[in-house]
Amino acid sequence: MxxxxxxxxxxxxxxxxxxxxxxxxxxxAISSPFDPVTQLVWGILSGRTYTEVTLATIDAVRARFKTWEAVRDAPVREIELAIQPVTFSEVKAPRLKEALAQVSAEQGRLSLDHLKQMPVDAALSWLERLPGVGRKASAATINNSSLRMRALVIxxxxxxxxxxxxxxxxxxxxxxxxxxxxxxxxxxxxxxxxxxxxxxxxxxxxxxxxxxxxxxxxxxxxxxxxxxxxxxxxxxxxxxxxxxxxxxxxxxxxxxx
Ligand code: SF4
Incomplete structure (x- = not known):
């Protein structure tokens, strides 16, 4: 060509x-986007891990804990065991718990819906203050999720x-x-x-x-x-x-x- x-x-x-x-x-292929919090979790877990492994891990964590609030409130060791198929689970578990707790503390609930009202650059910066969230994860959180904001994932x-x-x-x-x-x-x-x-x-x-x-x-x-x-x-x-x-x-x- x-x-x-x-x-x-x-x-x-x-x-x-x-x-x-x-x-x-x-x-x-058109597929339903994740909600923003699930997409954020994806971003924190997916580094150096095959897509299918991350997907299967997220499914398993959801089946075990039912809600992301329950993951936030669980002991780190329990989270680590649940996410063990992803690489560096011992590093990602405390980051995940802390990120979910930080969002809850700042928003009064575990939600990222407020990002929709923000300019793209401000939304990226807001997310990048969370542990384990760099530019790839922040862009994916606002672009790949139901927020569907204009940010390119690299x-x-x-x-x-x-x-x-x-x-x-x-x-x-x-x-x-x-x-x-x-x-x-x-x-x-x-x-x-x-x-x-x-x-x-x-x-x-x-x-x-x-x-x-x-x-x-x-x-x-x-x-x-x-x-x-x-x-x-x-x-x-x-x-x-x-x-x-x-x-x-x-x-x-x-x-x-
Ligand atoms: S994009 Fe990659 S595979 Fe394609 S021509 Fe360039 S170096 Fe080769």
Whole structure:
């Protein structure tokens, strides 16, 4: 699949990249989003754990405790035993209990509904004061849940691909990538579109642009990606004026400030 480039601007390039992934992977299955508190729990438990393991653990915890209030009030050791299938359960258990307690103390009940009234950046900052909540978990809490706010989730798959596409610097963190992407993704994309974009990038990272050796020959983004191009393709792209769009050093205005 060929993607003509260079594009006039990075926003168009990202939109083309999304269209290409959508053609490759097909439509995203529609599923009911979690409520915000369950999504927050997901964010705290999911680090370095396979999605299916996190899902099964959340189901098991819900079956055992019935409510998140009961998890909040349970002894840490009991929570740790319940979440044992996820990695670092001994670290995540006290964080989970403390985060649920902090939300309850500040809101008078265990609810994140107030976030809906806040600007996106303020909602992210509010969540990131909670133990175990970084930019990935905060963005997922407001985007993937029924709050459906306009924040892009970037996980390790997504970040790796952005680096290989040279859209962010090699040393960029998830937070750096978030700032850049939120600036440059098409502004008319709504919360659901941002969710789909993340899911496509994650799927590419799980199947083709994997950790270790990427399978560039099979990649639908190859003609857009300096890492995946052969030297001849790279030269041709440069002749076509691509150097402005795909510099040897990634462009990131924010990080140059
Ligand atoms: S061309 Fe290769 S490095 Fe670039 S996104 Fe595809 S798999 Fe990853």
């Amino acid at each position: 060929q993607i003509p480039f260079p594009f006039e601007d990075r926003s168009k390039r990202l939109a083309k990249l999304h269209e290409t992934l959508a053609r490759c992977f097909g439509p995203i 996980d390790s798959h997504h970040l790796r691909i952005l680096k290989r596409l040279r859209l962010v610097k090699t040393a960029a963190t998830i937070r750096d990538a978030y700032e850049m992407m939120m600036d440059e993704l098409p502004q008319h994309w709504d919360a659901v579109m941002l969710d789909h974009h993340h899911q496509y990038m994650k799927r590419l990272g799980q199947t083709i642009c994997r950790h270790g050796l990427p399978n560039c020959r099979a990649c639908p983004l190859r003609t857009l990606c300096p890492t995946g191009q052969t030297p001849r393709e790279r030269k041709r792209a440069i002749r076509q004026g691509a150097r402005r769009q795909l510099p040897d050093r990634p462009m990131d205005r924010r990080m140059r400030r």
